[in-house]
Amino acid sequence: xxxxxxxxxxxLAPLAARLPVARIKTLVEAVVRRSTHxxxxxxxxxxxxxxxxxxxxxxxxxxxxxWRADVASAAHAWAAAAVDRRxxxxxxxxxxxxxxxxxxxxxxxxxxGVRHAKATVARWLxxxxxxxxxxxxxxGHARLAAxxxxxxxxxxxxGVAGAVASVAPGPIIGDLPKDVASPATTTAPSQxxxxxxxxxxxxxxxxxxxxxxxxxxxxxxxxAAGPGPAAVVAPPAATVVPASxxxxxxxxxxxIWLYDQAEGGDAAAIVNRAKLWGFSxxxxxxxxxxxxxxxxxxxxxxxxxxxxxxxxxxxxxFPYMERPGDDVNRALAAVRxxxxxxxxxxGFAPDIETKFEGTxxxxxxxTAYVNWLRQNVGPDYPLIAVVPNPTPGRIARGYPYxxxxxxxxAVAPMVYWMNRDPGADVTHALGFLAQFGKPxxxxxxxxxxxxDGGPPGVPGxxxxxxxxxxxxxxxxxxxxxxxxxxxxxxxWNAISDAMEFRLEPGAPEALRGPMIRAYQVQLNQxxxxxxxxxxxxxxxxxxxxxxxxxxxxDPSGVVDVATRNALLHPVAxxxxxxxx
Numbered sequence: 417x418x419x420x421x422x423x424x425x426x427x428l429a430p431l432a433a434r435l436p437v438a439r440i441k442t443l444v445e446a447v448v449r450r451s452t453h454x455x456x457x458x459x460x461x462x463x464x465x466x467x468x469x470x471x472x473x474x475x476x477x478x479x480x481x482x483w484r485a486d487v488a489s490a491a492h493a494w495a496a497a498a499v500d501r502r503x504x505x506x507x508x509x510x511x512x513x514x515x516x517x518x519x520x521x522x523x524x525x526x527x528x529g530v531r532h533a534k535a536t537v538a539r540w541l542x543x544x545x546x547x548x549x550x551x552x553x554x555x556g557h558a559r560l561a562a563x564x565x566x567x568x569x570x571x572x573x574x575g576v577a578g579a580v581a582s583v584a585p586g587p588i589i590g591d592l593p594k595d596v597a598s599p600a601t602t603t604a605p606s607q608x609x610x611x612x613x614x615x616x617x618x619x620x621x622x623x624x625x626x627x628x629x630x631x632x633x634x635x636x637x638x639x640a641a642g643p644g645p646a647a648v649v650a651p652p653a654a655t656v657v658p659a660s661x662x663x664x665x666x667x668x669x670x671x672i673w674l675y676d677q678a679e680g681g682d683a684a685a686i687v688n689r690a691k692l693w694g695f696s697x698x699x700x701x702x703x704x705x706x707x708x709x710x711x712x713x714x715x716x717x718x719x720x721x722x723x724x725x726x727x728x729x730x731x732x733x734f735p736y737m738e739r740p741g742d743d744v745n746r747a748l749a750a751v752r753x754x755x756x757x758x759x760x761x762x763g764f765a766p767d768i769e770t771k772f773e774g775t776x777x778x779x780x781x782x783t784a785y786v787n788w789l790r791q792n793v794g795p796d797y798p799l800i801a802v803v804p805n806p807t808p809g810r811i812a813r814g815y816p817y818x819x820x821x822x823x824x825x826a827v828a829p830m831v832y833w834m835n836r837d838p839g840a841d842v843t844h845a846l847g848f849l850a851q852f853g854k855p856x857x858x859x860x861x862x863x864x865x866x867x868d869g870g871p872p873g874v875p876g877x878x879x880x881x882x883x884x885x886x887x888x889x890x891x892x893x894x895x896x897x898x899x900x901x902x903x904x905x906x907x908w909n910a911i912s913d914a915m916e917f918r919l920e921p922g923a924p925e926a927l928r929g930p931m932i933r934a935y936q937v938q939l940n941q942x943x944x945x946x947x948x949x950x951x952x953x954x955x956x957x958x959x960x961x962x963x964x965x966x967x968x969x970d971p972s973g974v975v976d977v978a979t980r981n982a983l984l985h986p987v988a989x990x991x992x993x994x995x996x
Contacts, residue, residue: 662763662798662989664826664941665730665857666934667696668917669896670903675700675714677901683717686900687725693912695727696919696984699765699896702731702750709749719759723986728762732802735766737776740785748792751991762986763798764789765828768820770804783819790823794992798941800826800857805841806848821852825941828896831883832861834870838879839886846890855937855948857894858887862911863902874903877910888916888930893937893948921980924952932956935975938983939963 670690672678679685690698700718702711711731722729731750735743743766751764766789768782769775776782790799801824804810806817821827827849833841842858849856860883866872875883880897887895895917897903903911919934920927927935933950939959940946946959957973964971967982975983 661796661943665697666894666938667919669697671699671899673899683721687721697728699730699732703733703746716755719755728986730763730765731761732765737781740781744788765800765802767802786823796990799824800828802828805831826855828857831858834865838883842887843890855893860897862897862907874907880910884914884916893934921977
């Protein structure tokens with residue numbers, strides 16, 4: 417090898433002698449001169465082009481901000497549509513649509529990372545699907561919604577085929593003022609009430625039919641599977657329940673989402689089944705983001721029959737918090753809706769979810785919503801905050817329980833235990849929420865948890881009984897279950913059979929501690945002050961006597977049948993007049 421290297425100069429010398437070195441040098445010098453001349457000639461134009469680009473970018477900045485807002489609203493629109501198929505239909509984004517021609521088309525080329533990108537998108541879809549599943553009747557629907565949401569958001573960013581955005585109904589109350597940041601600084605918005613929601617004086621509702629005797633066995637499954645006969649309306653009686661303050665949902669309740677999937681929408685059949693299974697109250701959805709207040713026709717059928725049979729009806733809604741004024745107006749339409757024969761819902765329960773369900777978590781917007789709602793309904797109207805299960809992870813992520821619960825009378829955490837122990841879950845939830853000093857009415861899982869990543873099937877009898885036993889022991893004043901359309905016959909039977917949250921008459925020594933606590937919670941809510949200790953005290957007897965006097969019942973200080981029925985009877989809570 418060393419000898420070969422030594423011979424290289426000798427071998428290459430003839431070749432070097434034949435190269436036109438001078439000619440190559442001349443050619444290189446000419447190229448350099450031409451390049452320098454071209455650079456000198458092009459420099460002014462290049463400088464001007466750069467300056468134009470900078471100026472164009474400066475002028476584009478507001479438009480880019482508009483595009484960014486459009487993309488954000490597009491995300492919220494598809495999230496809302498995925499969570500609620502009745503929500504606002506995504507429309508063309510005004511900023512992006514106006515300047516679609518200016519947005520460069522993006523040509524995608526295959527790359528080594530395509531497989532990785534596809535796997536990442538699949539994981540995103542899985543995650544989004546899990547977030548939306550509990551709001552959809554079938555997993556396939558949630559997967560489709562997740563795909564549409566992800567695809568539309570990607571198209572919005574790419575500027576392909578236009579973009580979509582959420583254009584909510586024009587606000588009546590108005591959007592959030594910039595100075596609204598806390599309950600102390602929030603002011604009531606001006607409110608324009610439509611003719612359809614005008615409130616009318618509500619006569620005192622009639623007393624319910626006599627409650628089933630304690631220990632009565634659950635009806636056979638065959639009798640409960642169908643709508644059943646029309647509910648029997650109780651005759652009028654002399655007892656009149658005081659109607660200054662509204663009542664809370666003590667006892668057992670069930671949630672109704674899609675009307676036609678609850679006994680086919682037959683109001684009499686719904687009330688009949690609720691009575692047979694020992695329910696004291698129902699939650700009924702009253703509005704959607706796209707259609708606004710939708711509950712009027714169903715409430716017109718349900719409220720007279722439910723109230724005549726001693727069953728309270730609470731409205732619920734899903735506020736997305738993009739325009740809190742619109743959300744409040746939708747709630748007020750439900751609160752002020754009056755049936756032709758003078759009935760109104762017994763309270764309102766907004767379902768305040770997280771960003772994973774499509775809710776805007778901007779704290780200013782959330783704070784505005786809860787305070788505007790309270791200010792518009794007044795201090796005596798029952799409001800129950802429906803909030804996510806306060807698991808350690810959700811608490812760590814900063815869900816604003818404290819900021820939300822302030823204006824509410826009570827809280828109903830959605831304790832869906834999935835793979836966890838229902839007893840431990842509800843005990844932890846009540847322990848955490850105790851710090852806020854509000855009565856707690858946990859919502860239990862009576863739907864197929866597989867759609868949320870839990871075990872397949874509606875929880876069985878043992879789990880439902882364990883949930884109620886631990887909720888009762890931890891201090892809950894009532895329970896309810898999601899939902900009517902999902903619950904199996906086994907679930908209905910378990911809820912009915914449970915001794916917990918039965919509200920029976922009796923002498924003080926015959927009443928269970930949790931039952932006493934539920935009566936105390938209701939007395940306190942109705943304006944007869946007594947601490948909810950779960951023990952019979954002289955203050956409890958005094959509150960019972962005061963309540964009895966106000967209703968025309970013999971003031972014995974004992975929760976007899978008439979007193980028990982009066983405490984559970986629907987009342988017409990006072991609503992602040994519009995514009996005040």
